[in-house]
Amino acid sequence: MAKLFGTDGVRGVANKELTPDLAFKLGRAGAFVLSRQGKRPKIAIGKDTRISGDMLEAALTAGILSVGGDCLRMGVVPTPGLAYLTRTYGCCAGIVISASHNPVADNGIKFFAGDGFKLPDAVEEEIENYVLNDYDFPAPTGADVGRIYDEAAASEQYLRFLKEELYVDLSGLKIVLDCANGAASRIAPQLFKELGASITVLHGEPDGVNINDNCGSTHPESLMREVVAQGADLGLAFDGDADRLLAVDEQGKLVDGDQIMVICGLNRKRKGTLDKNKVTVTVMSNLGLKEAFQKEGITVAETKVGDRYIMEEMRQNGGILGGEQSGHIIFLDRSTTGDGLITALELLRVVRETNEPLSRLGAQMRRFPQLLVNVRVKNKEALKTNERVQEAIKKAEESLQGQGRILVRPSGTEPLVRVMGEALDENKLKEVVNELAESIKQELA
Numbered sequence: 001m002a003k004l005f006g007t008d009g010v011r012g013v014a015n016k017e018l019t020p021d022l023a024f025k026l027g028r029a030g031a032f033v034l035s036r037q038g039k040r041p042k043i044a045i046g047k048d049t050r051i052s053g054d055m056l057e058a059a060l061t062a063g064i065l066s067v068g069g070d071c072l073r074m075g076v077v078p079t080p081g082l083a084y085l086t087r088t089y090g091c092c093a094g095i096v097i098s099a100s101h102n103p104v105a106d107n108g109i110k111f112f113a114g115d116g117f118k119l120p121d122a123v124e125e126e127i128e129n130y131v132l133n134d135y136d137f138p139a140p141t142g143a144d145v146g147r148i149y150d151e152a153a154a155s156e157q158y159l160r161f162l163k164e165e166l167y168v169d170l171s172g173l174k175i176v177l178d179c180a181n182g183a184a185s186r187i188a189p190q191l192f193k194e195l196g197a198s199i200t201v202l203h204g205e206p207d208g209v210n211i212n213d214n215c216g217s218t219h220p221e222s223l224m225r226e227v228v229a230q231g232a233d234l235g236l237a238f239d240g241d242a243d244r245l246l247a248v249d250e251q252g253k254l255v256d257g258d259q260i261m262v263i264c265g266l267n268r269k270r271k272g273t274l275d276k277n278k279v280t281v282t283v284m285s286n287l288g289l290k291e292a293f294q295k296e297g298i299t300v301a302e303t304k305v306g307d308r309y310i311m312e313e314m315r316q317n318g319g320i321l322g323g324e325q326s327g328h329i330i331f332l333d334r335s336t337t338g339d340g341l342i343t344a345l346e347l348l349r350v351v352r353e354t355n356e357p358l359s360r361l362g363a364q365m366r367r368f369p370q371l372l373v374n375v376r377v378k379n380k381e382a383l384k385t386n387e388r389v390q391e392a393i394k395k396a397e398e399s400l401q402g403q404g405r406i407l408v409r410p411s412g413t414e415p416l417v418r419v420m421g422e423a424l425d426e427n428k429l430k431e432v433v434n435e436l437a438e439s440i441k442q443e444l445a
Contacts, residue, residue, distance in 0.1 A: 004131065005124040007306040007412030009110030011099055014052030018107055020059035026109055027063025027095070028137055029130035031146075033123065034093040034113070035069055044089055044151075046074040046082035047097035048183040048241045051208035052107045056097050060109065065146030067137050074154040078183045078242035080339035081158040083116040087336070088157065090114075098183070098241040101218045101326075102413065104209050116336035118308055155187060162191055166334065166345040168352055171196035174232040176248075178223040179204040180216025182240035184340065191341060192236075200230055212239065217246045217327050217340075220254055228252040234351070234358045237327075238340045244327035245340035247347060249358035257327040258289040260347055262365040264331075265321055267350045269296055275333070280313045280322030282306070283407055287368045287422055306412055307338050369426040373437040375417045377444035380410035383417055392439035396421070396432050404429060406436065417444065 004010050010026060012018035035041025043064055047053035053076075061071045074085055079096045086094030092114045099106035111119045111127070119127075130137075140146075175197045179185040185204040192199050202223060203215035212218060217239040227235040227248045235248035247255040255263075261279060268274035278299040281289060290300050301317065303309040307330065310322040314332055323329030328338040335342055351358060383389060397406045404423025411418055417440055421433040 004128045007308060009108045011106060011108040011413050013105050014056065014107040020055055023056045023059035023109060024063040025131045027060035028067050029127045030093065030095065030111055031064040031067050031069035032130065032137055033127050041069040042072055042091045043069050044072045044074055044082060044086045044091045044094040046077040048211065049076055049181065049185065049206035049208065050104050050107060050211050053097050056107060056109065060095060061148060066139065068140040068144050069146045071146065071148045073148060073150050076183055077155050077158065078187065078341065080243050080335055080337045081155065083112045083337045084158055084161060084335065085154050086112050086114060087116040100241045101212055101239040101244065104211050159187055159191060162341055162345065163194060166342060168345055168349050169196055170348060174198045174230065176200045176202060176223060176226050176230055176232045176235040178202045178215055178220065178235065178237040180212050180238050180240050181206040181210040182212065182216065182238065182242060184238040184242035188238060188341060200226065202226055216240065217244045220246055220248060224248050224252045224254065236344050242340045243338045245343040246327040247358060249362055251359050253359065255358060255362045257323055257325045257329055258286045259362045259365050260343065261321065261323050261329060262289055262292045263350050263361045264346050265293060265298060266296060266364060268321065269298055275320040276318040278319035280310050280319050282310065282324050284420060285325055286370055288366045292365045305409060368422050369429055370422045371429050371433045373419045373433055375419060375437050375440045375445065377415060377417050379444065380415055380417055382444055383410055386443050389440055389443050392436055396436040399432050
């Protein structure tokens with residue numbers, strides 16, 4: 001059987017690949033592995049708004065209860081909110097049911113340790129081994145069976161944390177919010193309104209099937225139009241589980257994760273609050289980010305794609321700011337994971353402190369032309385072994401003649417190969433990337 005855990009938990013089409021049976025087994029094995037410190041483990045469970053969340057939650061919960069664990073159901077809550085609540089409720093672990101920015105048919109199961117950080121690879125592998133090898137788990141009876149506790153006030157506690165620990169006076173700011181019909185749909189409007197902003201909400205009415213549907217951080221086009229139409233100061237776009245944020249400036253132009261990191265990183269450098277004067281990014285970040293930081297004497301560390309690798313680098317080698325162009329940004333002095341709401345508050349803090357429009361703040365980074373093409377394939381792992389594909393990649397790199405770069409990698413969460421190119425000559429970039437993507441499609445699709 002294939003490996004269960006990817007770069008961001010267990011993902012798949014709900015009720016087809018990610019079945020209730022698998023969810024039950026993950027709950028049972030996860031509770032068993034993560035609860036060895038205590039006789040009666042407590043595990044927090046949260047979810048986004050997709051329709052399959054209830055089904056998978058029921059199966060997960062049954063698995064946990066069956067080995068004597070108690071479940072604290074937090075309801076619909078952002079993924080980073082669940083990580084926060086896992087810590088504050090003293091749970092030995094937390095589990096969030098979400099496929100983040102993916103379409104509604106997908107879902108995922110992601111574990112957090114009791115400290116709110118994602119599980120180390122070794123622990124995920126241990127859980128996986130128990131799931132795949134039909135281990136004979138303990139089966140308590142009577143009073144030793146686990147219980148369910150519904151924590152209706154949990155999300156309010158997370159909201160209080162955001163308002164009190166990251167307070168920013170937003171009075172006079174006009175903000176458009178795109179909640180992706182996801183986990184931010186209730187909490188984001190309440191947060192920014194209570195901080196004083198005048199808000200307009202887009203895509204904030206989840207019905208179970210409209211999550212990420214032409215909205216949110218993966219589809220910010222409607223937000224870009226609405227910011228201009230409203231004459232707003234800026235727009236904020238979350239993804240389905242609210243761990244990502246992209247912004248839109250007052251001119252309706254997108255401000256991506258790289259630009260947000262530059263805005264926040266440079267501001268912290270000037271204030272002396274950027275630990276080690278270091279920012280951690282992935283190989284997908286724009287060359288303009290490196291240029292902007294290097295001019296100010298800020299070190300840029302690079303990792304493989306995936307927020308778990310960014311976090312590993314930050315925890316091992318220092319630094320409190322890191323993230324991805326997609327808007328998954330980590331402020332390690334604020335949270336144990338990427339948090340779209342925290343990122344929004346940190347960005348708005350800079351807007352307030354500098355009294356500059358977002359367009360001018362975003363212009364601190366010169367964006368190099370960059371093109372990303374996703375190729376849907378049958379077997380993304382064949383990318384490394386297919387000789388014709390490797391030859392096509394080498395040819396593409398050579399054709400840029402040292403004036404750019406090519407990066408080809410399999411997606412960690414979807415059956416895609418991502419082809420990214422960056423070059424000073426935009427026309428040449430389009431030609432090279434599209435030709436390479438077509439070659440990969442012919443070989444692997």
